[in-house]
Amino acid sequence: MNVKKVYRGMDTILQVRTKPAFSKRALILLASFLLPILLLIPGFVVSGIFPFGPNTTMAVDLRHEYVGFYEAFRHSLSEPGGFFYNWTKSLGGGMAGTYSYYLLSPLHFIFFLFSREDLPFAIQIVQCLKIGLAGLNFSIFLMGHEKGQDEKVVLFSTLYGVLSFAVAFMLNHMWLDVILVFPLVVLFLERLFEGKNPLPYALFLAYMILVNYYMAFMACLFLAFYSVFSLIRAPRDINFSQKEWMKDRFFQFARFLLYSLIGAGLAAVVLAPTLYSIVLSKGSYTQEFLPKIEWNYPPLDFFAKIIPGAFSYDQVPYGLPNIFVGSLVNILIILYFFQKGISFREKIGAFFVLAVLYFSMGIDALNMIWHGMQHPLWYIYRYSWLMSFFMVYLAYRSFDRIRSTRPIAYLVTLVLYGGLLAYLYLNLDRFEDFLTPYHLLATGVIILVLVYLLHARASSPSLLFRRQLTGILALVTFVEMGIHGAFLTGCYDYESHQQFRFFEQALKETVDGLLPGENHFYRIEKDFQHDNNDGMRFGYPCLSHFNSDLNRTTVDVMSGLGFPVTSNSVTGSNPTKLTDGLFGLRYYLVSKVKDNGQVPYYSHFKKNSYRPDIRDMKKVGSTPYMDVYELDQALPLGLLAEEGIRNFHFGRKNPVDSQDMIANFLDGNPGSINYFQREACDLTERKNMKESQSKDNLSRFRQIEDGKEAFLNYHFQTEKGASYYLSISNTLNKKNSKLSLNGDPLPSKRNSSSSFSQVYNVAAKSDPSRAQNLKVTLDKKKTNFTINNISLFRFNEMAWDQAKNFQETNGLKVTYWRDTYLEGSFQAKRNTPYLLLSIPYDEGWIFFVDGQLVHSQKGLDGLTLVSVPEGSHHFSMTYTPPYLNYGAITSALSLVVLLIFEMTYLRLKQGRKKNLRRGSFRYLIAYEPEEEGTFDEVEE
Numbered sequence: 001m002n003v004k005k006v007y008r009g010m011d012t013i014l015q016v017r018t019k020p021a022f023s024k025r026a027l028i029l030l031a032s033f034l035l036p037i038l039l040l041i042p043g044f045v046v047s048g049i050f051p052f053g054p055n056t057t058m059a060v061d062l063r064h065e066y067v068g069f070y071e072a073f074r075h076s077l078s079e080p081g082g083f084f085y086n087w088t089k090s091l092g093g094g095m096a097g098t099y100s101y102y103l104l105s106p107l108h109f110i111f112f113l114f115s116r117e118d119l120p121f122a123i124q125i126v127q128c129l130k131i132g133l134a135g136l137n138f139s140i141f142l143m144g145h146e147k148g149q150d151e152k153v154v155l156f157s158t159l160y161g162v163l164s165f166a167v168a169f170m171l172n173h174m175w176l177d178v179i180l181v182f183p184l185v186v187l188f189l190e191r192l193f194e195g196k197n198p199l200p201y202a203l204f205l206a207y208m209i210l211v212n213y214y215m216a217f218m219a220c221l222f223l224a225f226y227s228v229f230s231l232i233r234a235p236r237d238i239n240f241s242q243k244e245w246m247k248d249r250f251f252q253f254a255r256f257l258l259y260s261l262i263g264a265g266l267a268a269v270v271l272a273p274t275l276y277s278i279v280l281s282k283g284s285y286t287q288e289f290l291p292k293i294e295w296n297y298p299p300l301d302f303f304a305k306i307i308p309g310a311f312s313y314d315q316v317p318y319g320l321p322n323i324f325v326g327s328l329v330n331i332l333i334i335l336y337f338f339q340k341g342i343s344f345r346e347k348i349g350a351f352f353v354l355a356v357l358y359f360s361m362g363i364d365a366l367n368m369i370w371h372g373m374q375h376p377l378w379y380i381y382r383y384s385w386l387m388s389f390f391m392v393y394l395a396y397r398s399f400d401r402i403r404s405t406r407p408i409a410y411l412v413t414l415v416l417y418g419g420l421l422a423y424l425y426l427n428l429d430r431f432e433d434f435l436t437p438y439h440l441l442a443t444g445v446i447i448l449v450l451v452y453l454l455h456a457r458a459s460s461p462s463l464l465f466r467r468q469l470t471g472i473l474a475l476v477t478f479v480e481m482g483i484h485g486a487f488l489t490g491c492y493d494y495e496s497h498q499q500f501r502f503f504e505q506a507l508k509e510t511v512d513g514l515l516p517g518e519n520h521f522y523r524i525e526k527d528f529q530h531d532n533n534d535g536m537r538f539g540y541p542c543l544s545h546f547n548s549d550l551n552r553t554t555v556d557v558m559s560g561l562g563f564p565v566t567s568n569s570v571t572g573s574n575p576t577k578l579t580d581g582l583f584g585l586r587y588y589l590v591s592k593v594k595d596n597g598q599v600p601y602y603s604h605f606k607k608n609s610y611r612p613d614i615r616d617m618k619k620v621g622s623t624p625y626m627d628v629y630e631l632d633q634a635l636p637l638g639l640l641a642e643e644g645i646r647n648f649h650f651g652r653k654n655p656v657d658s659q660d661m662i663a664n665f666l667d668g669n670p671g672s673i674n675y676f677q678r679e680a681c682d683l684t685e686r687k688n689m690k691e692s693q694s695k696d697n698l699s700r701f702r703q704i705e706d707g708k709e710a711f712l713n714y715h716f717q718t719e720k721g722a723s724y725y726l727s728i729s730n731t732l733n734k735k736n737s738k739l740s741l742n743g744d745p746l747p748s749k750r751n752s753s754s755s756f757s758q759v760y761n762v763a764a765k766s767d768p769s770r771a772q773n774l775k776v777t778l779d780k781k782k783t784n785f786t787i788n789n790i791s792l793f794r795f796n797e798m799a800w801d802q803a804k805n806f807q808e809t810n811g812l813k814v815t816y817w818r819d820t821y822l823e824g825s826f827q828a829k830r831n832t833p834y835l836l837l838s839i840p841y842d843e844g845w846i847f848f849v850d851g852q853l854v855h856s857q858k859g860l861d862g863l864t865l866v867s868v869p870e871g872s873h874h875f876s877m878t879y880t881p882p883y884l885n886y887g888a889i890t891s892a893l894s895l896v897v898l899l900i901f902e903m904t905y906l907r908l909k910q911g912r913k914k915n916l917r918r919g920s921f922r923y924l925i926a927y928e929p930e931e932e933g934t935f936d937e938v939e940e
Contacts, residue, residue: 025143031154032139033132035478036161040131042482043167043489049124056120056500057127059492060316062171065546068533069102070111070119075539077112081819085844085879087521088536090545090554090570091583091863092839096881097277097549100270105130105177105211116508117501123173130176134183135161141183142396145190151467155474156396159329162481163392164322165385168311168488172379178215179385181208186389189223193230193252198259199902205263210270218370218383220260222357226390227256229353233346262901265894272887280842281549281568295362302362303420304431306330307443308484312434313491319434321361321384324484325392327446328477331413331454332395332402338409341401350394357387377568402458410455417447446480503530503604510623511538514587521637521814521822522586525572526626527609532569543572543583551840553862560861562655562727562759564748573609574748574759576725577795578659578675580633581804582666583838588629590614592622607747613723613764635804637839638812638824638875640832641665641865650861655756656727656793662860667803668810670831675799676725681774681792685713689778698731702784710778716792717771718763723795726760726774729787736785738777746774757789765797812837812875823876828868835875837864843882849873 045052058067068088072095076082086095107126114122139157142148166179185208188201209216231252236245264271297320304310305320308327315322333354337347360366361381368375370383398405421440428435450473457469507530516522523541531537532546543558546569558570561579565571575585593605605625614629621628645665650658656676663675688710689701703710718724728739739746741762748760762772778785812835814824826835839845841858847866848854850873859865868875 024149028143028149028153029136029139032157032161033136035154035158036135037128037132039158039162039478039482039485040128040167040489042486046486046490047492047494049489049494050121050497054496054498055494056497057124057170058120058495058500059171062123062173063495064531065533066102066174067119067531068536069098069547070108070123071116071537071539072098073103073108074112074116079819081821081879084881085819086536087541087817087819088539088545089547090535090543090550091557092541093549093551093554094273094277094280094842094844094879094881096270096273096884097281098547100210100213100274101549102174104270105174107177117504120495120497120500127170127173127176130173130180131161131166131170134163134166134176134180137180138183138392141187144187146396146400148396148400151470151474152396152399155470155477156329156392156399158478159325159395159481160389160392162325162485163385163388164305164311164324164484164488165388167485168316168322169379170489171492174212175215175382177211178208178219179389181211182219182389185219185223186226189227189256190230192255192259193227193234197902197905198255199898199905202259202263202266202898205260206266209264209267213267213271213274214372215382217372218386220264221370222383222386222390223256223260225353225356227253229346229349232349233343235343262894262898265890266898268887268890268894269884270887272883272890273881276843276882277549280551280553280840281547293363293365296364296367297362299362300420300423301427301430302358304424304435306420307424307435307439308446308480309439309442309487310431310434311484311487311491314433316491317378318380321381321387323384323387323391325388325395326477326481327443328450328454328473329391329395331447331450332398333391334413334416335402335405335409335454336394336398338406338412339398339401339404340406341404342397350390353390354387357383357390361387377566402454405458410451413451414447417444446476449476499604506604506623506625507534507538510589510621510626510628511540513621514628515540516586518817519815521817522584522634524587524589525575525585526589526591527573527607527611527614528589528591528605528626529571529573529608530604532571543570543575543585545570551842551862553840553858556650557840557860557862559756560650560653560655560658562659562756564758571608574761575611576656576659576759576761577613577633577723577797577800578663580631581635581800581807582639582662584634584637585631586634587620588614588617588631590627590629591625592627593625610741610747611761612767613761615764616723616766633804635807636811636824637814637822638826638835638837638866639666639807640668640810640826640828640868641834641836641859642668642670642831643833645834645836645859646857646865648860650756654727654789654791655759656725656791663800663803666807666836667799668806668829668832669803673796673799675796675803676793677796679716679724679792679794681714681716681726681790683712683790684715687711687713698786698788700784700786701778703778703782706783712776714774714776714790715771716774717769718767719769719794720767721765722763722797723761723765724763725793725795726762727757727789727791727793728760728774729789730755730757731786731788732776736779736782738779740775740777742772743775757791762792765795820879821877823874825872825874826868827872828870830870833867833870834859835866835868836860837866839864841865842879844879846878846880848876851876 047053048055049057072082072086072088082095083099084095086093089095107129110126111119111122135157138160139153142153142157160183166176169175181204185201185204188204192198192201208219231249240248301320305322306324308324310324311322336342336350360370361384367381376382421444424431424435425437425440428437453469453473457466460466460469511524514524521541523543525542525544529544532544535542535544543563548568550568550570555565555567555570559565563570563572563574591605591607617629617631619627620630642665648661648665660674660676664672667673688704688708689712690704692700692702701712732739746760748758774790810827810829812824812826814822816823836859840862841864845856845864846853847856849868855867857865
């Protein structure tokens with residue numbers, strides 16, 4: 001039997017353990033992998049998820065956003081340029097940020113083993129594998145660092161695998177890649193502190209950053225705090241004075257920073273272009289100043305989430321932190337601070353880390369730091385899993401030393417839980433969306449059972465009996481976590497496999513024959529929206545897109561033109577004939593499905609746009625669910641523009657006025673033409689509404705009598721021979737009002753985040769003359785709204801036809817294009833010194849005219865403007881992700897430095913580090929503590 005001395009805080013009892021046999025270790029690892037997956041079954045059963053029902057695991061963003069990314073990933077394998085740029089990302093955009101946030105997990109290659117129609121099966125397999133691997137890696141961490149070798153490892157590894165954050169947000173499974181690898185990062189960090197080889201830490205840290213830089217950022221912040229905990233709990237070398245020990249801790253922390261920097265450097269080849277992408281997208285919304293130091297919620301409300309089953313759909317977007325990992329863990333955390341076998345320094349360090357996380361989630365300013373100085377949209381405590389990780393780890397250490405627990409700790413546990421349950425019961429109205437008295441009653445019973453079992457296990461002298469009680473504790477905990485998981489997964493509305501295949505086949509059948517070839521470029525849009533990323537999913541360039549990595553300039557341009565937008569999405573559902581031409585819309589898909597109960601999945605084809613001027617277009621195709629129209633307004637990708645476009649800014653202009661100015665820049669006519677003429681639109685009826693003028697010149701309308709309908713009626717006249725458009729105040733949105741035109745609801749995606757008025761088509765050129773009525777109805781839950789603009793515009797069809805002819809003759813004629821390359825020809829006039837490309841400005845594009853490099857700049861506050869000489873010319877453009885070369889060089893240099901350090905470490909270790917001076921640079925590379933033992937619990 002081997003007697004092994006190990007570092008365990010300040011523990012002072014002998015550990016006598018032999019290394020477990022390979023078969024036993026393999027069983028522990030296998031169980032730690034399988035049990036978390038098995039605990040997902042209750043949730044799958046409740047939600048009717050395959051194989052227990054017809055549903056997929058696709059809900060919310062996974063359904064509406066990520067599927068498009070996965071198909072873009074599939075496309076990139078056949079067209080490698082798609083890894084760098086994608087023309088289906090709304091107006092087009094670099095893909096570095098999208099890949100590094102959503103797609104770089106090695107497990108995602110499983111998607112390619114399945115057909116497009118069977119993609120949901122692949123997604124579910126990947127989700128389950130990530131949950132299982134999280135448990136597996138945590139067991140490796142416990143076996144490697146804590147020398148665990150029995151059923152306790154399986155118990156706590158399983159709890160880590162099914163931590164609430166992971167199961168509740170399993171739909172955001174790109175986050176799980178960091179969760180599953182994080183235990184290994186911590187394991188090798190601990191080994192670095194123990195003087196072991198630092199190479200694995202740097203490599204695993206680099207891998208963690210590569211698979212998801214966003215969650216890795218939060219994990220790296222946590223590692224800094226964890227390092228403090230790990231360093232201060234380690235026993236002081238008897239050869240060190242207190243001052244020398246403190247100095248040694250400082251150098252150990254410096255080693256952590258050094259190898260962390262190297263690990264980040266290794267990932268720079270992906271990180272550098274990603275950071276540029278972040279600057280263009282999410283980074284542009286970063287707040288420069290922290291908000292006031294104030295609580296996000298009453299401080300004690302935080303503990304409502306340590307109740308099993310405390311979850312509902314309302315908690316998904318802006319709920320309390322999801323930290324629950326089992327009542328057993330919660331109890332053991334309390335007992336941890338009453339155990340004699342754990343040093344006071346370690347308890348102080350643990351309390352410090354827990355306090356940092358608690359206050360970070362509670363205080364808005366600290367919470368923003370963890371999220372990169374931004375308020376996240378939905379899922380607002382995305383680092384709460386780190387607290388769960390730390391809790392499970394502390395709980396394991398507590399359970400491993402349960403026999404040294406002071407008896408009063410059990411009484412304190414019952415008192416604290418009793419107080420919490422009383423607090424929650426007295427404030428139950430505040431938690432009514434996810435807590436009931438039954439939750440509290442069940443929690444009380446579970447706590448009593450677990451405390452009794454823990455006390456019995458701690459006080460029993462029999463090893464066999466203690467192991468039996470461990471089995472009972474595990475059974476109770478697994479049942480609890482299975483039921484809790486059912487609450488987490490059961491609140492979502494999942495798409496069924498049949499629904500997925502139905503829409504896949506219906507839209508693909510229509511779109512496949514419309515896709516632009518390699519010698520033509522145009523875009524396609526539709527008046528219905530099943531998913532936000534249908535264009536990327538089915539491979540056609542379009543306007544609509546939803547992506548956290550969406551270029552900010554795309555949002556600004558689309559918003560300034562009157563389209564519905566949010567900070568990370570645009571919807572191309574409100575075009576005018578001018579924007580049809582500006583963005584080269586060639587085909588428009590129109591839903592012909594009516595909600596008569598006879599068509600399956602009507603919601604897939606529900607209109608989100610009202611566009612009567614489609615009647616002026618040519619119908620070129622039809623399927624059972626949609627008609628296809630060809631738009632004669634489509635113009636080339638590159639449009640010749642006059643000098644004035646260089647100085648144009650949307651500012652606070654009305655979107656239709658902006659479109660009028662843009663048309664004048666593009667018509668090749670030096671004079672000024674009124675393309676959109678204002679017409680009368682009068683407020684003729686006001687029911688149960690009182691108007692007042694606000695300080696910012698907005699008209700404020702307030703409800704007079706509560707409970708009664710309140711609305712405004714606007715009347716206007718449209719004449720045959722021209723399309724008409726309404727510009728409606730951005731202050732009117734789906735949260736405070738409803739719009740109806742001539743008695744019918746006006747379908748549109750009316751976003752409250754838009755800073756510009758939105759534009760609506762209300763009459764086609766071929767429509768007969770008639771009087772129309774716009775009704776603005778106050779939402780029943782609101783008492784007032786404000787209006788800054790409701791205006792009617794008549795489109796000058798004849799003038800626009802002449803402008804179209806000019807661009808069709810002289811604009812850029814694309815002869816060949818791929819993801820990162822495009823070429824064509826144009827003929828510039830003297831008064832059109834610019835070529836306006838309807839793609840977002842990106843430094844990665846390089847432009848050539850007749851083989852000569854030409855200057856480019858931002859135009860229209862976000863599109864690409866290229867300086868061109870007069871005459872007929874050949875044009876080409878190539879794309880390379882910005883800073884990719886710098887990132888590759890940084891990664892190569894970091895790898896060289898790491899290899900030099902590794903060789904130095906091995907050489908010094910082989911030479912037993914003679915004459916290695918403490919505090920030297922070589923000491924940072926190859927520190928190893930003296931062999932000094934502390935002791936741990938003796939198992940019989």
